[in-house]
């Protein structure tokens with residue numbers, strides 16, 4: 001029965017191909033990553049790619065939160081505010097969500113998905129790569145100041161970090177497993193990513209936006225990264 005054997009063999013050869021096609025279709029329908037697309041998070045539009053629909057929603061929510069920030073009544077002494085506020089001099093405009101949102105959007109042209117050794121990486125190419133930790137381990141507050149921090153890495157030569165010095169006495173509350181001594185997590189300049197992050201956090205603290213105690217502690221921690 002040679003004909004039947006040939007058909008049988010042909011069938012065996014075909015089955016894996018068919019299975020493969022079905023399996024691929026199944027996987028494709030499960031993963032559901034978004035294609036590269038431009039979304040209006042601020043002005044100009046930002047290109048986002050590789051994220052799941054759920055992750056895209058978190059990104060949009062973060063930008064909306066940023067946009068909604070508005071200074072109300074000061075919740076600290078006016079003198080303290082005047083002494084410590086550095087927002088205007090660093091950002092070049094008064095504290096407010098709308099402008100901040102656009103400020104970030106001008107510096108981060110593309111947001112793309114990728115798991116790296118850290119939460120997010122901006123290698124001064126106007127692309128911010130963010131991975132699972134951004135969505136699973138960060139609070140809303142952490143996502144916000146991370147955007148500010150990473151956006152500043154798009155400026156100039158990237159404002160690269162220096163190693164925190166020997167005997168550095170502060171801890172990383174966000175990444176407790178990391179010892180900051182001799183790690184590239186400090187700045188030698190007063191206008192680097194930690195300076196912008198701190199200036200942003202100070203405004204949130206001063207106006208009582210978010211949980212003031214938490215913001216105050218994170219602000220102190222951020223300032224500690226700027227080595228005089």
Ligand SMILES: [Zn+2]
Nearest residue numbers: 149153161193
């Ligand atoms: Zn950085």
